[in-house]
Amino acid sequence: ELRSRHQLHGDLGDDDEPWTTGVRETGASVTAMILVAAGSGSRLAAGVPKALVEVGGRSLLQHCLDTASTVERITQIVVVVPAAHLREVSAALAGQAVDVAAGGDTRDDSVRAGLALITGAEQILVHDAARPFVPAEVFERVIDALTDSEAVIPAVPVVDTIKRVRDGVVIDTPVRDELVAVQTPQGFRAATLRAAHDGHDPQVTDDAMRVERAGIAVRVVAGSPQGFKITTPFD
């Protein structure tokens, strides 16, 4: 996979030994990315899996891949797609240097399916295909911060006041200054992510949550207004 990514970047020479290429010469760690695209998109109701919905002539999935291809430190990409659409999406991705895995019932399950195909990475990014407009600078920022952190997430301040509600009644109003909306890609040392992904937990909605529960500090860097998640037809 490393070699095929090098061909994609097209600037790392034709040396047979991947570890002697530009990725290592810069002193950078090997970073893989899991692109989770196995959601059904039921809230979008487009009739096809959300990741295959097109915006501006390209699927959400392809937007993500095109941005990631400009981030040279990403050396392997695993795309996790709905099991029922494995053939179709694999065909659509033919010729691109990615591995394809069949997703699971929850996002968390899909991340684990992707993890199983990652080989040799020191750092792993997990990115939602539903966030097709995240700029490359956010990927770079997350990877940069992994130099001295085990886990890094991009986030933006929330503009609304957020309340906890149970049975139609407010039970708490957290102080807004301390709240952020979390985006992807989320970055982790590979061993940290693998260890945190041990076992099924239906409450988990992002990977950082697993790492937090393991007592590991999760660093927050600036996300982007363009990092919003496409969920409904309005988006």
Ligand code: C5P
């Ligand atoms: O459902 P949610 O909006 O949290 O989905 C976020 C991302 O997780 C999307 O890119 C979606 O394709 C992916 N996902 C997945 N497998 C699932 C559910 C969601 O890969 N079973």
